[in-house]
Amino acid sequence: MSTGRDPGLQPERTRLAWRRTLLTVTVVSVLAVRLASTGDATGALIAGGTVLVWGALLVLCWPRGTGTGPARTGGRTLPLVTVGTVVLALLGVLLVLRGLW
Amino acid sequence: MWEAIRRWFDPAELGSVGETPDYRFSLANERTFLAWLRTGLALVGGGLAAAQFLPPLPMSHLREVIAVALLLLGAAVAIRAVDHWSRTERAIRLGQELPASRFPAVLALAVGVGALLLVVAVLMRAVGEQ
DSSP, X not given: OOOSOOTTOHHHHHHHHHHHHHHHHHHHHHHHHHHHOSSSHHHHXXXXXXXXXXXXXXXXXXXXXXXXXXXXXXXXXXXXXXXXXXXXXXXXXXXXXXXXX | OHHHHHHXXXXXXXXXXXXXXXXXXXXXXXXXXHHHHHHHHHHHXXXXXXXXXXXXXXXXXXXXXXXXXXXXXXXXXXXXXXXXXXXXXXHHHHTOOOOOOSHHHHHHHHHHHHHHHHHXXXXXXXXXXX
């Protein structure tokens, strides 16, 4: 892997991209928890689910954003963070529809 | 369709086709995936923000329609991101042409048309208040 100098700093750029993604996940999770916090049981349940998804995404993204040397590529992490994003979106749909009941 | 979903979750199968490319190509492909994922997350965040920060709009439930549309669009962008990553990785390994996609154009049109409709809604409210 270490073939000497890499003018593009590709592993570093990829790590920073993972960190940006984790930051975005965190902002979205905070927005979802804020929308869910209305003091009722359904809201608390959805807020709890959001925190769980955020924790799972934290565990998935953190190792990819830290360390030095050659970065790992691909693997199951990519489809799994996609699943986490889709679950966040569906929790959001539940939150919006809940407001209409 | 199920075959494609199974492929996303099976890195061993992806690693068995073709030749392992220069790792920089795989990293670039992964960053492209992450950029699309953040685009999807931004749409999800926009939907969540619309649901809690938008004032009441002139049409009933328009705010909820906007929020749900943005949330579902965000989910679609995320799913398409992993599918495109998987197909691109396969093409790189096999030395084939990268997969072409109309998705960016369709997404740009959808967001543009949605923004125009919102401008109309805001103007309608401004006129209604006078």
